[in-house]
Amino acid sequence: MPVSKPAAPFQPPSSEGKCDIPEWEIPPATQLDHDFAELHTLDLSLLDSDDPKVVDDLVQMVKTAIKEDGFLYVKNYGVSIEQLHRQFAIAQYNHRNISEEEQERLLWHPETGVYSGYKRPYGWKREKQALDGIKHFNFYKPEFDEIDRIPECIHPFFDEITAFCNYMSKSVNRRLLTILSRVLELDDEFIWRTAQSKQGPTGEGYFRHALFQPLASETKELSKGLRMHGHCDFGMLTLLFSVPVSSLQIWGADERWRYVKYEPGALVVNLGETLEILSGGHFKATRHRVFEPPEDQRAFERLSLVIFQSSIGDLMMQPAMESPLIQREGFVNYQGCFKEYKRFRDAGMPVPSNRQWREGQIKDGREVTDVVNNQVGKDRVEINGKLFSKREFFGMTVLLPV
Numbered sequence: 001m002p003v004s005k006p007a008a009p010f011q012p013p014s015s016e017g018k019c020d021i022p023e024w025e026i027p028p029a030t031q032l033d034h035d036f037a038e039l040h041t042l043d044l045s046l047l048d049s050d051d052p053k054v055v056d057d058l059v060q061m062v063k064t065a066i067k068e069d070g071f072l073y074v075k076n077y078g079v080s081i082e083q084l085h086r087q088f089a090i091a092q093y094n095h096r097n098i099s100e101e102e103q104e105r106l107l108w109h110p111e112t113g114v115y116s117g118y119k120r121p122y123g124w125k126r127e128k129q130a131l132d133g134i135k136h137f138n139f140y141k142p143e144f145d146e147i148d149r150i151p152e153c154i155h156p157f158f159d160e161i162t163a164f165c166n167y168m169s170k171s172v173n174r175r176l177l178t179i180l181s182r183v184l185e186l187d188d189e190f191i192w193r194t195a196q197s198k199q200g201p202t203g204e205g206y207f208r209h210a211l212f213q214p215l216a217s218e219t220k221e222l223s224k225g226l227r228m229h230g231h232c233d234f235g236m237l238t239l240l241f242s243v244p245v246s247s248l249q250i251w252g253a254d255e256r257w258r259y260v261k262y263e264p265g266a267l268v269v270n271l272g273e274t275l276e277i278l279s280g281g282h283f284k285a286t287r288h289r290v291f292e293p294p295e296d297q298r299a300f301e302r303l304s305l306v307i308f309q310s311s312i313g314d315l316m317m318q319p320a321m322e323s324p325l326i327q328r329e330g331f332v333n334y335q336g337c338f339k340e341y342k343r344f345r346d347a348g349m350p351v352p353s354n355r356q357w358r359e360g361q362i363k364d365g366r367e368v369t370d371v372v373n374n375q376v377g378k379d380r381v382e383i384n385g386k387l388f389s390k391r392e393f394f395g396m397t398v399l400l401p402v
């Protein structure tokens with residue numbers, strides 16, 4: 001069934017009768033003057049307008065935004081700031097109360113190609129690496145199906161987490177995909193129907209409670225302030241929530257990193273590689289990284305909630321050739337992952353399925369603390385005086401700014 005119009009707002013299960021948990025301790029926004037990235041803001045409630053011109057302008061604005069940088073702020077998407085802060089409070093409670101026994105028992109295993117469960121602050125493998133100061137708890141479908149896979153401290157709130165993920169995936173994400181389908185001049189349900197994985201509250205994707213501890217000097221020495229490498233997300237839409245500690249940076253057309261500014265309550269949406277390929281390069285997968293925040297925020301913990309939307313794993317990565325936009329204007333293949341994908345396909349090489357693509361990247365994550373591989377001659381190359389990381393997955397080269 002399509003989303004109702006006007007879209008119903010989020011109505012979470014009640015928190016009454018549950019134990020009290022502390023409110024989210026919101027760190028202060030930076031006072032320092034930064035050259036923040038300029039992002040377009042999408043008012044999602046306008047999709048319900050009865051005026052076709054309003055809706056059309058909205059679609060055109062999104063078309064421009066995702067061609068330029070692939071990042072958008074979204075407001076009026078149906079979740080109030082209080083409801084959002086409740087989710088942050090639950091995530092904070094989770095990280096403060098998950099027991100030692102659960103940290104062991106629910107420890108993740110990225111070498112299997114999924115990030116299910118608990119990430120210790122020691123890198124992107126099951127085995128302990130150098131300290132990176134990033135903790136996660138990741139909820140995939142098995143976590144939603146089996147309560148034993150969830151830390152006990154959040155059992156009472158699990159109905160709220162589930163309802164939130166369902167709303168974000170099946171209402172907010174779906175409405176955003178409607179707009180993207182319209183940009184491709186396809187029917188409203190096209191991307192949702194043909195590419196979005198739908199089972200459970202997050203499909204084949206996942207919800208993450210991330211906690212970035214203040215950057216330790218030993219980590220900084222190895223990583224030079226980097227907390228997550230420059231990357232594109234590999235899937236469909238990533239739904240992030242704007243947070244006060246400015247660490248997320250995006251790579252601009254002028255080849256510079258800029259912080260994304262805090263907009264209380266806003267959703268920050270970025271596009272993954274599957275969407276870039278599906279759109280024949282008309283949408284840009286967002287190049288972004290996580291970096292040490294401005295000076296006045298370095299002592300604060302950074303809590304970040306993310307929902308990674310995912311494509312149907314069994315599908316091969318391929319453009320939607322039905323799109324009148326692609327038929328009329330052809331591919332946009334001068335850069336990025338679509339360019340490489342096209343080179344590969346044109347050479348008659350087998351392209352990976354969506355599952356292979358995402359699992360290959362999860363299995364083989366690189367540490368920011370890895371001083372052996374993070375150098376020119378190993379994973380890095382210098383192009384026009386700028387450093388890029390260069391890696392290969394399924395024979396396809398992935399080139400990203402450091």
Ligand SMILES: O=C(O)CCC(=O)C(=O)O
Pocket residue numbers: 210228233240248288289290304306
């Ligand atoms: O925490 C953030 O703001 C972004 C994290 C991110 O880019 C990712 O995990 O893919």
Ligand SMILES: [Fe+2]
Pocket residue numbers: 231232233238288
């Ligand atoms: Fe990302």
